[in-house]
Amino acid sequence: MTAPGVEGAVRAGKAVGERRLHPVTPFRRAWAPVAVLTGWAVHDPNQAQEQLTRLTTTMVLGGLAVLVTAGALYGFLTWWFTYFSVTDSELRIRTGLFFRRTAHIRLERIQAVDVTQPLLARVAGVAKLRIDVVGTDKKDELAFLGQGEARALRAELLARAAGFAPETAREVGEAPARELMRVPPNKLAISILLTGATWGSLAAALVAPPFLWLTTHSVWTVLATAVPLLGAAATTSVGRFVGEYDWTVGESPDGLRIDHGLLDRTHETVPPGRVQTVRIVEPLLWRPMRWVRVELDVAGSANSVLVPVAPRAVAESVVARVLPGATVPGELLRPPGRARWCLPLWWRGYGLAVTDAVFAARHGLLRRRLALVPHAKVQSVRLTQGPWGRLWRLADVHVDTGADKTVTARLRGAEEAASLLREQAERSRTGRRAARPDRWMA
Amino acid sequence: METGSAAGAETTGTEPLWTGLPPGLLRMRRLLLVVWLGLLALAVGVLLGLFAGPVWAAFALLPLALLAWGWVLVGRNWRSWRYAERADDLLITRGVLWREETVVPYGRMQLVEVTSGPVERYFGLASVQLHTAAAATDATIPGLDPAEAERLRDRLTELGEARSAGL
Numbered sequence: 001m002t003a004p005g006v007e008g009a010v011r012a013g014k015a016v017g018e019r020r021l022h023p024v025t026p027f028r029r030a031w032a033p034v035a036v037l038t039g040w041a042v043h044d045p046n047q048a049q050e051q052l053t054r055l056t057t058t059m060v061l062g063g064l065a066v067l068v069t070a071g072a073l074y075g076f077l078t079w080w081f082t083y084f085s086v087t088d089s090e091l092r093i094r095t096g097l098f099f100r101r102t103a104h105i106r107l108e109r110i111q112a113v114d115v116t117q118p119l120l121a122r123v124a125g126v127a128k129l130r131i132d133v134v135g136t137d138k139k140d141e142l143a144f145l146g147q148g149e150a151r152a153l154r155a156e157l158l159a160r161a162a163g164f165a166p167e168t169a170r171e172v173g174e175a176p177a178r179e180l181m182r183v184p185p186n187k188l189a190i191s192i193l194l195t196g197a198t199w200g201s202l203a204a205a206l207v208a209p210p211f212l213w214l215t216t217h218s219v220w221t222v223l224a225t226a227v228p229l230l231g232a233a234a235t236t237s238v239g240r241f242v243g244e245y246d247w248t249v250g251e252s253p254d255g256l257r258i259d260h261g262l263l264d265r266t267h268e269t270v271p272p273g274r275v276q277t278v279r280i281v282e283p284l285l286w287r288p289m290r291w292v293r294v295e296l297d298v299a300g301s302a303n304s305v306l307v308p309v310a311p312r313a314v315a316e317s318v319v320a321r322v323l324p325g326a327t328v329p330g331e332l333l334r335p336p337g338r339a340r341w342c343l344p345l346w347w348r349g350y351g352l353a354v355t356d357a358v359f360a361a362r363h364g365l366l367r368r369r370l371a372l373v374p375h376a377k378v379q380s381v382r383l384t385q386g387p388w389g390r391l392w393r394l395a396d397v398h399v400d401t402g403a404d405k406t407v408t409a410r411l412r413g414a415e416e417a418a419s420l421l422r423e424q425a426e427r428s429r430t431g432r433r434a435a436r437p438d439r440w441m442a
Numbered sequence: 443m444e445t446g447s448a449a450g451a452e453t454t455g456t457e458p459l460w461t462g463l464p465p466g467l468l469r470m471r472r473l474l475l476v477v478w479l480g481l482l483a484l485a486v487g488v489l490l491g492l493f494a495g496p497v498w499a500a501f502a503l504l505p506l507a508l509l510a511w512g513w514v515l516v517g518r519n520w521r522s523w524r525y526a527e528r529a530d531d532l533l534i535t536r537g538v539l540w541r542e543e544t545v546v547p548y549g550r551m552q553l554v555e556v557t558s559g560p561v562e563r564y565f566g567l568a569s570v571q572l573h574t575a576a577a578a579t580d581a582t583i584p585g586l587d588p589a590e591a592e593r594l595r596d597r598l599t600e601l602g603e604a605r606s607a608g609l
Contacts, residue, residue: 134575299575379550379576383543390541400576418543425545429530432549 018083018094022126022144025082026075037067084142086156088166091131093140103140107161108438109133111274112301115150115267122265129153134300134402154269158254161271163439177250177257180321181307181314188244191293191309194285198237205229244308251321253441258306273436274298275322276377276403278306280315282368294319297403323374329353329360332370335411338392342411352409357431359399359424361409371407373399375424375431383421385414397421458526458533467585468520470565475516479509525583530605532572532598534581546581549605550574554598556591570594 041048052060082095091105112132121127126144145153151174159169192198209226216222245262255271277297286292292315294307306322307315316328332351339347349365359378362370378399385395395417397409412420487502518538526533535543553573562568568591572581586594 378547379574380544380546380579380581382545382580383541385541387539390539395541398578400574400578402575404575404577406576406578421543421545425531425547429547429549432547 018085021079021082021084021142022146022149023079024124024126025079025144026072028075028144086153086160088160091157093142095139101139103136105131105133105136105140107157108163110157110161110271111298112271112303113154113157113269114303115154117147117261117265119263126150131157132298132301136300155254158269158271161439162254162441164441175252175254177252180249180251180318181310182249183244183247183308183310185241185245187291187309188247189241191286191291192237192240195236195283196285198233201229201233201236205233240308244305247308249307249318255440256306256322258303268303270296270298270301272324272440273438276373276401277405277407278319278322278372280319280328280370280372282370284366296322297401297405299402299404301403319372323358323372326357326372326374327355328370328372329355329358332360332362335394336413339394339411341392342388342394347411350410352412354420354424354427359407359409359427361399361407363408363410373401373407375427376435377401378424378428378431381421381424381428383417385417390414397424399424458528460524460526463520463523463583463585464567464587464590466565466567466587468517470561470567470585471516471520472513474561475509475512479505479512483509520585523584527594527597532581534583542580544579544581546572546574546579547605548598548601551598551602554595554602556588556595558588568592570598572598 055063077097078095081097082093084091084093086092089107091107093103093105095101110131110133114130114132115127116130117127121144124144125147127147127150128141128143129145129150130141142150142153155172155174156170158175159172160166164172205226208229209222212218212225213222242262243264244260247260248258250257250259252269255269255274258266258268258270260266275296276299279295279297281293281295282291283293286309290312291309292307292312293305293309294315295304296306297304307318310318319328320326332353335347335350339350346365349363349368351362351370353360358372358374360370360372362368379402380400382398382400383395384398389395389411393414394411395414397412397417397420399407399409401407409417409420483502483505486505487499490501491499519536522538522541523536524534530549531545531547533543533545535541551572552575555571555573556568557571558568562585566588567585568588569582569584570586570591571583573579574581583591583594
């Protein structure tokens, strides 16, 4: 991607319509040296104080000015040397002051497009645009673009990826979205309160520091444990609420739209046919309400939540939209009774169902997780059997998907597993034939 | 294509045509086993015999027992490896105690790799490894004839192109 030979060719093609990022971009780097200094001061407070007393006010101010200017200059230069352009089939990003880097991202391989707006970016009216392709890293995001520009670019990229002609792609505009579901804040709050992790981290944060104080009587030890624990407790409760606030799932010809966030807004788009796995998670305490959480895996994308909390029926209707032609199987086949000798008690949590469209496997006794893999997304199928499993004529069937996740149907009867292996290979072969093309509008 | 292995190639009705591994791998593994454990036995026997007395040198029998056990184990493991090229997918089975059977459809292959280390090269062996988009896919066929490995690689690549599909 960074071959120097490519550089000339890219420069020659500069007429394609290269653009720069939004002019506020340099400012996000200006504060970096200050942050580093603050981090050092917090990390080592005694020494920081010692150093500070030796400096005069003018020296401190002068030093800060130099640092901020250097940061701003660096930010300005990286901004100045970063260009991006959209060609017929690629998004090209050219960046780097000393080490040049050129990334060409093929549009028909887009797995997801995210427009995110951190709080400060919302104030400044700018947004980040990230394109997930298998193998992209954090450097391949466009930060920052004007709010309107980001939306227009997203629409254009998706239109081109969908297979619209380059001339019309710009005019197609934003595909209309239809809202599938929205999570009300009170339900989200209740669901977080009913999660074990929330209470677990809170209890740890309240119990551990007093205990340490009683045993060590050292303020620093207590602070060093209390601060991270409180931070963890805050992220699992308040952080989750803020991040998943106003969760909206919509459907559009461009694919699935997921918008969420109270302070930082995120707008994700997953084009059709990109979902590799869908998981329906059912925590123990949510079961009386019949609420579930739905997670999804897309190759090369870090996003994993589809619905943070919803009644089962609503969640199943969303899943049916995400995996066309698939229904969530209601009845699952348990492992044979002799499985209790392999895994006492917990064997009851396992289950398997295979429909025309998906391979569904459930595990977990208290917190039930049901994973659905469309047959067309199966990369390979494996059967494993250990010595103890052989004794009880039981085997596990693993299904590997493109998002680097493996779904396992554990403790199946040996004959059943063997036929499952053969049939699954056959099903995924025929399932692929019916799968939609990468350019979904073509 | 015939490799003259113990398992050999057999066909029964709808069962796929299984191919075993050539005996080269078994020879290599057994030789390595004999060399390393033989050296260990010798070292243990000589050192204990010199410094602790001749009775203690009997401990040298331990690596030799291990050698005999390993000899059988390596043979059983080698016999358990089989692969079959079907019309649309490749089957690999292996393992004696921990059995594993893998099915990789040709259309899902991203990369086919032929590797051969220095020891393997000395014995005239090569391994074929298949990669799909899922890292968990563990499809390796070790100890093939280099010619067979290359034929397999070319055939798999050809079939993969014909049946290729996106993610």
